[in-house]
Amino acid sequence: MDWQAFGVSLALGLGTLVVLLPFALWAGHRLAARSFRGKHAVEAVIAVPLVLPPTVLGFYLLTAFSVRSPLGAAFETLAGNALAFSFPGLLLASAVANVPFAVQPIQRSFEAVPVHVREAAACCGLTPWRRFLRIELPLAWPGVLTAAILTFAHTLGEFGVVLMVGGNIPGETRTLSIAIYDRMQAFDDRSAGLMAATLLVLAIGALATTTMLARRAGPVRE
Amino acid sequence: MSERGLHVRLSQAAPVPLDVELSCAPGEVLGIFGPSGSGKTTILRAIAGLHTPEAGRVTVGGEVWLDTAAGRVVPVHERAIGFVFQEYALFPHLTALGNVLVALGHRPREARRRRAGELLDLVRLADVRHRRPEALSGGERQRVALARALARDPAVLLLDEPFAAMDRAVRRRLQDEVDVLRRMLDIPLVIVTHDFDDIVRLATHLLVLRAGRTVAAGPLQDVTSRPDVGWLGETVGAGVVIDAVVARTHDARGLAELTFDGGTLVAPDQALAAGAQVRVRVPAREVILAASPPERVSLHNVLEGVVAAVAPDARGTVAVVQVAVGPTRILAEVTRDAVERLGIAEGCIVYALVKSVSLEVLASGAG
Amino acid sequence: MALTRPGSAEPPRRAEAAQRPTLVAAASDLSFALTEIADRFHTTGAGRVSIVFGSSGTLTRQIRNGAPFDLLLSADEAFVDDLHMRGLTRDRGALYAIGRIVVFAPGGSPLVPDGELAGVTRLLDARRLTRFAIANPEHAPYGRAAEEALRARGLWDRIAPHLVLGDNVSQAAQFATTGNAAGGILAYSLALAPPLQDRGTYALIPEADHRPLRHRMVLTRRAGPAAERFYRYLQGPDARTVLQRFGFGPPQAE
Numbered sequence: 001m002d003w004q005a006f007g008v009s010l011a012l013g014l015g016t017l018v019v020l021l022p023f024a025l026w027a028g029h030r031l032a033a034r035s036f037r038g039k040h041a042v043e044a045v046i047a048v049p050l051v052l053p054p055t056v057l058g059f060y061l062l063t064a065f066s067v068r069s070p071l072g073a074a075f076e077t078l079a080g081n082a083l084a085f086s087f088p089g090l091l092l093a094s095a096v097a098n099v100p101f102a103v104q105p106i107q108r109s110f111e112a113v114p115v116h117v118r119e120a121a122a123c124c125g126l127t128p129w130r131r132f133l134r135i136e137l138p139l140a141w142p143g144v145l146t147a148a149i150l151t152f153a154h155t156l157g158e159f160g161v162v163l164m165v166g167g168n169i170p171g172e173t174r175t176l177s178i179a180i181y182d183r184m185q186a187f188d189d190r191s192a193g194l195m196a197a198t199l200l201v202l203a204i205g206a207l208a209t210t211t212m213l214a215r216r217a218g219p220v221r222e
Numbered sequence: 223m224s225e226r227g228l229h230v231r232l233s234q235a236a237p238v239p240l241d242v243e244l245s246c247a248p249g250e251v252l253g254i255f256g257p258s259g260s261g262k263t264t265i266l267r268a269i270a271g272l273h274t275p276e277a278g279r280v281t282v283g284g285e286v287w288l289d290t291a292a293g294r295v296v297p298v299h300e301r302a303i304g305f306v307f308q309e310y311a312l313f314p315h316l317t318a319l320g321n322v323l324v325a326l327g328h329r330p331r332e333a334r335r336r337r338a339g340e341l342l343d344l345v346r347l348a349d350v351r352h353r354r355p356e357a358l359s360g361g362e363r364q365r366v367a368l369a370r371a372l373a374r375d376p377a378v379l380l381l382d383e384p385f386a387a388m389d390r391a392v393r394r395r396l397q398d399e400v401d402v403l404r405r406m407l408d409i410p411l412v413i414v415t416h417d418f419d420d421i422v423r424l425a426t427h428l429l430v431l432r433a434g435r436t437v438a439a440g441p442l443q444d445v446t447s448r449p450d451v452g453w454l455g456e457t458v459g460a461g462v463v464i465d466a467v468v469a470r471t472h473d474a475r476g477l478a479e480l481t482f483d484g485g486t487l488v489a490p491d492q493a494l495a496a497g498a499q500v501r502v503r504v505p506a507r508e509v510i511l512a513a514s515p516p517e518r519v520s521l522h523n524v525l526e527g528v529v530a531a532v533a534p535d536a537r538g539t540v541a542v543v544q545v546a547v548g549p550t551r552i553l554a555e556v557t558r559d560a561v562e563r564l565g566i567a568e569g570c571i572v573y574a575l576v577k578s579v580s581l582e583v584l585a586s587g588a589g
Numbered sequence: 590m591a592l593t594r595p596g597s598a599e600p601p602r603r604a605e606a607a608q609r610p611t612l613v614a615a616a617s618d619l620s621f622a623l624t625e626i627a628d629r630f631h632t633t634g635a636g637r638v639s640i641v642f643g644s645s646g647t648l649t650r651q652i653r654n655g656a657p658f659d660l661l662l663s664a665d666e667a668f669v670d671d672l673h674m675r676g677l678t679r680d681r682g683a684l685y686a687i688g689r690i691v692v693f694a695p696g697g698s699p700l701v702p703d704g705e706l707a708g709v710t711r712l713l714d715a716r717r718l719t720r721f722a723i724a725n726p727e728h729a730p731y732g733r734a735a736e737e738a739l740r741a742r743g744l745w746d747r748i749a750p751h752l753v754l755g756d757n758v759s760q761a762a763q764f765a766t767t768g769n770a771a772g773g774i775l776a777y778s779l780a781l782a783p784p785l786q787d788r789g790t791y792a793l794i795p796e797a798d799h800r801p802l803r804h805r806m807v808l809t810r811r812a813g814p815a816a817e818r819f820y821r822y823l824q825g826p827d828a829r830t831v832l833q834r835f836g837f838g839p840p841q842a843e
Contacts, residue, residue: 067655082655119272120311122298124325125374131299134324138315167656169612170639185642185759186620187784 001194004171005179011087012175013155016094017148020102024147028106029132032113050100054160061093061165090166090173097161101150109143110136146210153206156199226283228378228410230269234276238264239434246378246410246427253425253442254414261434262414266380269412270305271298282377282410304371308383310363312355318342318366319351325373341369345399361392368403379404381413385420397423418458422503423584446503447551449533449544460506460542460553468498477522477578484548488522489581501584506542508580509554512573513564523576527552529568534558545574610637611816612657614648616664616804617724617759618688618731618776621783622835623662626828627819635822636815644757646728652677652809659809659816662823664688664758664776665730666805673807682807685823687838690734690799691780693765694772695789702772702792706742712771713747721748722764722773724755730802731758735774737799765789777836804837 031043049057065072065083075083083089113136121135122128137144159177166173168182176195183192227247234240240261246252254262267273269280271287274295280288287296312321319338326334342351345365355363364384371379381400385393401424404411413424421428421442428446429439438445447462466480471491478491480502487502494500515524527547534541541561543554552574556566566572615623620642627638641648641658649668652658653675661678662685663669669682692709694700699717701708712718724732732754739745755761758776765773766788780791808820822828829839 062654072655076655081657084654085651085656114309114311116307116309116311117313119298120305120307120370121313121324122272123270123303123305123374124370125299125302125327126324127299130327135313139313167651168641168643169657170641172657182642185617185757185763187763187782 001191001198002174002176002179002183005174005176005195006198008087008171008174009156009176012090012094012158013152015091016098016155017151019091019095020098020151021144021148024099024102024106025144028103028143028147029110029136031103031107032110033118046103047100049097054097054158055164057093057097058161058164061096061161065089065092065165084165085167085169085173087166087172090162093161093165094155094158097158098151098154101154102147105143105147105150106140107143109140109146112143113139142213146213149206149210149213153203156202226377226409228269228412229281230265230278231280232265232268232275232278234278236276240264240275241434242429242431242436244429244436244439246412248408248410249404250426251404251411251413251424252427252429253421254412254429254431255418255421256416256431258416260431262416262431263382265431266305266382266412266414269378270303270380271296271301285377302374302377304374304376304379306364306367306371306379306381306384308386310355310360310367312363312366312370314355317352317354318347318358318362318369321355321366322370322373325370328375338369338373341373342366344372344403345369359392360388361396364388364396365399368400372403372407376409378409379407379411381411383415383417384413385417386415393419400424422463422501422582443550447544447553449531449542449553460555461503461508462506462550462552463501463503464550466500466502468494468496468500470496478583480583482550484546484550485525487525487576487578487581489578489583492583492585494583494585498585503582503584504552504576505580505582506553506555508576509545509552510575511543511545511554511556511560511564511566512575513570515573516575519575520577521575522578523574523581525552525574525576527572527574529566529570529572531568532561532566543572545572547574610639611659611812611819613638613640613660613662613819614652614656614658615640615642615662616645616648616730617642617757618664618778619662620759620779622778622831622837626823626831629827629831630819630822633822635818638819642757642759644724644729644732646730647757650728657811659812660806660820661809662804662806663730664802664804665733666803668730669805669807672809677809679808679810679812682805683820683824684803684840685806686804686832686840688731688734688802688804689777689796689836689838690731690738690774690794690802691777691791692772692794693762693775693780693785693789693791695766695770698771698789700772702790704792704794706738706744706794709744709748709772710742713744718748718751718771720753720764720770721751722753722755722761722770722775724758724761724775726754729755729757729761731774731776732761734799734802738774738794741798781834781836804840 062084067073067076067082072083118131121131126134157177162175162178168174168178176199180192180195227245229245231243232240238261242265254265256262264273268275268278277290278288286294287301313324322338322341323334326337329337342348345368347362347365350358350362385396397420413420415421425442428442430437438448442463464482466482466487469479469481471478471494476491477488478494480487480489480500525547527545529543530546530551531544532541539558541556541558543556543566545552545554554574623640627640630638645663645665645668648661649672652661652672672678673681692702692706694702700712723735726732726736736745739748753764753770755764758779761773762775762779762785764770765775777793779785806823808816
């Protein structure tokens, strides 16, 4: 069991959550709140990482991170290291790859808040921010939790993007899924099997939790 | 025009065509009546700010909430409105008390709980204050919605088909409660409904809407006594609604005498108290016209009056006759044949005969 | 201030380089040999080393894209030259070993390994060859050598449809040991390693059948004193002994 890789996986999962959740809350809420021109285009762009092969995502991210690009050059100047093959770079890549997992459940749960309830909140004198905090978020929290769990679980399972953008740097970008691959190539099936089983158990646990939450949330009853 | 009242002017082509102008003074109850799709809910939402029309102006108590010409649109949460939704729209995750508290943000923190308690007492929900909406009945939910609307200390109260989802008995009780409340408040109240019963019970003024345009508007009695009744459609029959006072009850005979401006009506006694204010609807179909007062008939109500107008309907077989009994106008629906036979025309003296049992008497105040 | 050439990174802070473990990129054929050498290095107390194995070509590309390796051990000196030309290395590096390839057959396979690949030819003639595993010739030196050896025997075109390509020679070894491949051409160093010893038989392919696999290693620009120590250790007698045990030939004089 490669504990260091386990730690990297956990750090990546939690880090992705921290980076992505605020954005997903904002985006999911805005998409649920109103129809605007180009909304379908935005939703399609958000869903793209779902259908794209990880290699495509990896390819574009590597290009964006390279020292020849503004982003990569800026990071290089600030941190002294390349953005690719570093944990911050991996975190960024993971956040991009997980956008649909974070945004879509949150958007669904905000959409499930009846429009009249939102309007009533405005009629009660609540500003948009207070409406969000006191009325919409408490009603939509199962979706937020689902998004968090799905994002975390999906991050643990990322492979293609991690391999391309992160390489296999121990302690930095060698996640549990990469470590499995690594151990297999070293003919260490015992280690690989142990780590694979761990990820399997975590994945099942995450999905079971989200299913339970989905059932609990149900339609909002008045 | 009263400064503290509501003044609205709206026009738009889409999504629902509208072109109306209306006012409602403090203490008045304006009923907006019309079929589905006529735009009445849109008007209410425009007043609240939930919808911004293409062109319009809304002022309440001298404050301008909307003026498209000047580009001024006050957001919903800055308007002092009390809005009661058709589906109650209560916050499901809060108790009744919690729901009311949400609307009390404009009051100092220490005073909020007390005020919420007062309001729940007002709608007689004190003992269920800690229940969530899912544990409340339809009538109780609507009362919470009312309390929450009032908690805002609104400058105008807006009710959108508030009793649509209820059965008759519950509706009656709630209508009475709303009536009591509005007498306590001194703000304009606008109620939108497709059920004429609500109008009869609560409204002081009536605006009839069809396809986004005003067909008739004015004080209730005036509008209901208009002879051109095509606007009512098949759902509501013609019939004037007048305010009266119980002069006397004859318990032994089971009758009550109701005095209105111009005469007296006798109706079956329904546990009315002398001095009580009532509303009486006189269905035009139930009014018989006579050229001379009849003798030895069962009728209690024989009103002498002068024919003010005769309006035939579209097909010409039926006519609505407006009879002036003193300052009050009553409608009678009779056949054209009868009109010709009796020689009924403007200025004639006629006698309006109404069976006491045909009168719809509505007592105001809690039952 | 040095001109920034395409792909070149700024020299990292030397002090920082001293703190973290040395990061080594190594060709997959060194999977077992280098691990053992690194363990010995750790016991000397001269520092810690972290190794990432992969195909030489892939690792070189990663370094070009800024991957933070201190040392590259390539199975083909051409990759080291490439990095040096781009200014990513300290110098031209040092030759440290010569590699050999073997034809390998897992237990139970109809293939009988021999250096002239007669067994492969036989299977092809009898149309009994299923899958044959080699590393990807595009970026793995052992794949390139395998292709050369197959071409030398006139087998390339006939065997091409049967090939399964590993991303690096370790992955090719994995493919070769599963029941679905008849065998493959792998690194000699891997065939000598304990996990493969029990799984099949092999035969050395003559050096004349392919261009030499000249293994060159080089320090990158970010390398610090710790990396230098390991670099020197790799050229010392202890490391030479291990490399020899894993079938690597000694580096010839330049």
